[in-house]
Each structure stands twice: as C-alpha cells, then as structure tokens.
Amino acid sequence: MIRIDPSLAPLLALLLAAAGAVAQDAPIAIAIHGGAGTIDPDQLSPARRAAIEADLGAALDAGHAVLAAGGSSLDAVTAAVVMLEDSPHFNAGRGAVFNADGRNDLDAAVMTGHDRRAGAVAGLTRTRNPVLAARAVMEHSPHVFLIGAGAESFARARGLQRAGPAWFRTEARWQQYLDARERENERRRAGDRQAAASRRAADYYGTVGAVALDRHGHVAAATSTGGMTLKRFGRVGDVPVLGAGTWAEDGCAVSATGWGEMFIRAGAGHEICARVRLAGQGLAEAAHGVVARDIPALGGDGGVIAVDGAGNIAMPYSSAGMYRGRIDADGRRVVAIWAEDDGTAR
C-alpha cells in the first residue's frame, strides 16, 4: 500500500485535476450523413425539410452526447446511426427503399480505427437496426462479414430487435418504388433499354452513416443502407464492403454515400485514409481527391464524411446535395443539405 502524507493531499488533488483536464481537453468530433443525391429544393416542402433537419440534428446530438460524456467513438457512431435508421426520412432501416421484389434488403457495417475491429452484414430483412447486427458480428463472432439468411439468424440469436415489413415501409418509399417500376416498364415497352440502363442512379440510392473521434483519440465509422430502388439479384453496394463505403484505421474514419459500385471500384474509404497516412495529404485534400476526381472519373457521384485523429472533419460530395451534420472539435454545430447551408467547400 502506498501511504501519502496528508499534507500532500491538496497538491495531489491538483495533479489529478490537471490530469483529468488533459482528457477533458482532448478533441472530440462527430459527423453524420443521411445520403447524397439529387435533392431538389423545389421537391422538398418546408415542413419535410424541417423534419429531416430535426432528425439529422437529433442523431448528431445523440452521438455527440456520448463523446462529451467520455464515451467511445464506437458508441457514438452506433447511437447516431440507430437514430437515422429509425427515422423514416432516410434510406436505411425504417424508410429503406424497395428492391425489385418489393422488399427491403438492408446492409450495414461498423469499424473501429485503433484496433481495426470490424463487422458487416448484407441482405437483412427482419432486423430493426442493421448497424446493431454489424456491431454484434464485430463483438460477438469470430467473423467480420455475414450475409443473407445466415446473418438474419445470427441477429436473431443475439436477441436483436426484430421488425416486420410494416415497420420498414413508408408510404413515400412505396410510392417511389411504384413510380420507378412504372417508369422501367414504360421504357421496356418502348424498347428503350438504353434509357432504362442509364437511369440516374442518383435517384435510386441513399445511405446513412457516422464517423467520430473520442477523447481517447480513437475513431470509428458506421454506415447503413437499404441500397438501390429496384435492385435485383441480391445486389450489394459499398456499405458492407469494408474499405469502400465504411473504413476506419488509426486516426482516420470514413463513411460514404453514393453510387456504391463506383465507391467499391475506387476503394473509397481505404483510399482516403491511405493518402493521409502514406502520402501525407490532409484529410480534406484526400477526401476531396477521391470524391471530386476518382469517383466522377469512374462515372459515379456521391459523398463521404471523414474524421481524423485531430478532430478535423471533411464532408465533400459531388452530387447536388447531401444530408449531413457535424459538431467539430470547437463545438461548432452545423446541419446542412445543400452547399450554401454551411461554410464547407464542395
């Protein structure tokens, strides 16, 4: 046992407080997205816009509260993504788009940077929060990636909350599905295969995600999606492909949204972090290079959110808009949809 002279107690208290203050001063930061694409201001009523911004803000604040209380970046991104999944306004969990069979196919992934742990799921249909299934894979299985009925069984075995088609379905998404199907059929009747093939992918996708830095200096990323409207053949996009739509390594975490195929081919998340680590680029420069050059060079578009170990945040996108929010290391809070909504350069 260590004995401490009582006369030293005040000094000791001061030292402990100082040590605590260091931790208190360590930067925390969080960024979220609710999808990128052709978000038409004229199509978005003031009431709907307010509802979307309220849900983005609530998810952002939930994640930040975890960090502010000294919680982990993993808990922060999980909390934020669960709220975005439960919101009917985004293409993940409740409000997910419908595949060609009129069903919801859900994918998600989560990864932590300092220890490179990861979990991903694809093709879930009955798990309310796919991001929790991805996290369960990471924490309670020797595996990283589970798909289809097997992934569903695992989520059930872990006791995760179930949800039926009625939970996921929103009237707006169902109407979007019926409209999209009708357009496809019209094109097919007209023999216009080219037009059907070249439909703007941006009209069909969406994602939610979060990245965060906690007081321990650890980063994490999480992403969740319903994929593309009318997707067929068990199509999976970039979300559960670790290194593409979701990636974290020591001091760098990325979550993407956009035309998933191009983000896989670009290895978007891993590429951004590799440019920071190996090429000495800043986070903003690396993220911009991939989003504004590499993805468009492949014919795609979309955006990413990224955070580094100093709390820097980058949120570039090449589409018309991106639902997003961030609270940076200085506590500045922004919720935005279009470029003019915040000071961030496109």
Place this chain on the structure above:
Amino acid sequence: MIRIDPSLAPLLALLLAAAGAVAQDAPIAIAIHGGAGTIDPDQLSPARRAAIEADLGAALDAGHAVLAAGGSSLDAVTAAVVMLEDSPHFNAGRGAVFNADGRNDLDAAVMTGHDRRAGAVAGLTRTRNPVLAARAVMEHSPHVFLIGAGAESFARARGLQRAGPAWFRTEARWQQYLDARERENERRRAGDRQAAASRRAADYYGTVGAVALDRHGHVAAATSTGGMTLKRFGRVGDVPVLGAGTWAEDGCAVSATGWGEMFIRAGAGHEICARVRLAGQGLAEAAHGVVARDIPALGGDGGVIAVDGAGNIAMPYSSAGMYRGRIDADGRRVVAIWAEDDGTAR
C-alpha cells in the same frame, strides 16, 4: 484512301515488324495460388503431392498461354482460376470445404487494373465456376457485388454451367468436414468453449487465385473459395471483398489466401497497391509488410500473390506453406508448396 508507293513496301514491312516486336517484347507474367495454411509434408503422400503440383502447373500454363498469345490478363486469370476450381485438390469449386450445414458456399471475385472494373459473388451453391459468375457480374450487369440466391439467379440467367452437390463434393473434404464436426462436438461436450473458439483457423480455410500482367501492360486479379470448414451464419471471408482478398489497380494486382477476417481488417490487397503507388515501396516490400507484419499483428496468417506493371511478382506467406506457381517475365517457371521449393524469400 491512303496510297503507298510500292517501293516503300519493304521499309513499311520492316517498320510494322519492329512495332510488332515491341509488343512481343513487352513483359508478361503470371502467378497463381491454391491456398496457404498448415500443409504438413508428412500428411502429403508423394502421389497426392504430384497430383496437386500437376494441377497447379496446368492452371499456370493455361493462364500463361493466354498471355503469350497476346491475350488479356483478365482472360489469363480467368482461365487459370477455372482450372483450379475444377481441380478437386483446392478449396474452390470442386473440392470446396463444407459449411456447418454440410453444404458448399462459394465466393469469387475478379478485377482489372487499368479500368478498375470488378465483379464479385458470395454464397453461390449451384454454379460450377464461381469466377465466371463474378466475371459475368463485371461484364454483364451494372453492379459489382451480388450475393446469395440473387447471385445464383443471375448466374443461371447468364447461362453459366450449373453443378449439383455431387460435383463439388470430394470424399476427402467430406471426411474433413465430419472430422471437424466431431472435434467441435467433443469440445462442446467437454465445455471447452475456449478451445473451440481458438481452433487453428489455418486448418479450415483455403482459396485459389491468379494475378497476371499482359502485353498491353494491363494487370488483373481473380480469386475463388469455398470459405471456412464449418462456417455458419452466411460467413463471407475476404475473397469477394474487393480491396481485401482481391484487388487490381493500374500496375498492381493482388489475390490473397488466408484467414479472411484479418485480410478484410487489413484491407490487404488495396493496402499493398497503395504502398507501391503512394509510398514508393517496391511490390515485394509492400506485399511482405502486409503479409509478414500487418496480418500477424491482427492475429492472422496467410499469403498473397501480387504482380506489378513491370512484371515483378511477389508471393509472400506467413503460414507453413502455400500452394503456388509463377512464370515470370523471363519465362522462369516455378511450382512450389514450401519455402525450400523455390528461391523466394518467405
């Protein structure tokens, strides 16, 4: 129409021959693997070893013949992997391991470097050559990654050759499955959960793959696997995760084999190519760094084969052995299993 003075014909022929000669001199190279792991020399009879080396050699020669005839690296890796899938000796296609339900779940991927096209499939059960399904996704769909029953439907719709359980099943694999199941049950009866969890993953996996450089200077990679013996819950390893077990970019292609989860967390394929492109490392240095340091640091093992735009080949592995072969730019041909079989450093 261009008219050429007949007197210039001999000079023209010489020029054309010279141009052809340049293409003839452009380096070609190919490397293949049939899996890495605890390959015990005492367990491998001379007859079985000879059969394995013959199949490795045949696949290697098939791929090299494509390159020598001026064919594409994509065609070369496809030809080699199809032969390895059809061989009963490797864990891919025919001879694949069995999952916990006693079925074969097959994953594959293919990627070309210069144009970053890619295709991947996971959870196939009835397609004879999964690598052809991955290639069909790349060439005949707007998608990159298809899973499960949907992927199977796509392969069927493309007219790919079907195969039943009897085709994939070999007596040796079935016995391996029964033995593994018995060991698991014994451990479970003994309550030895720790031992069950810490079973040597190396005993349970295997993969086949190929990388190649063609006379056009284009590289490609392809990988195919039956995954892990006794895998459950729709587990997918690194093979169809582009950037992990399979990756190609301009001047760098990688195919991995090993404990898939660790290769995903390391982003192995993409990381090797990023170190070459961004950090100025040589291919051998980059491949060795990931295989001998990063993967073991995560607790895993395995190996990769990699080729660059100059025809350099690297084939490091951290396991006891790796079934492998290569024909380098100078035409040197090696088929090997253990370290002493060739001059390559471990």
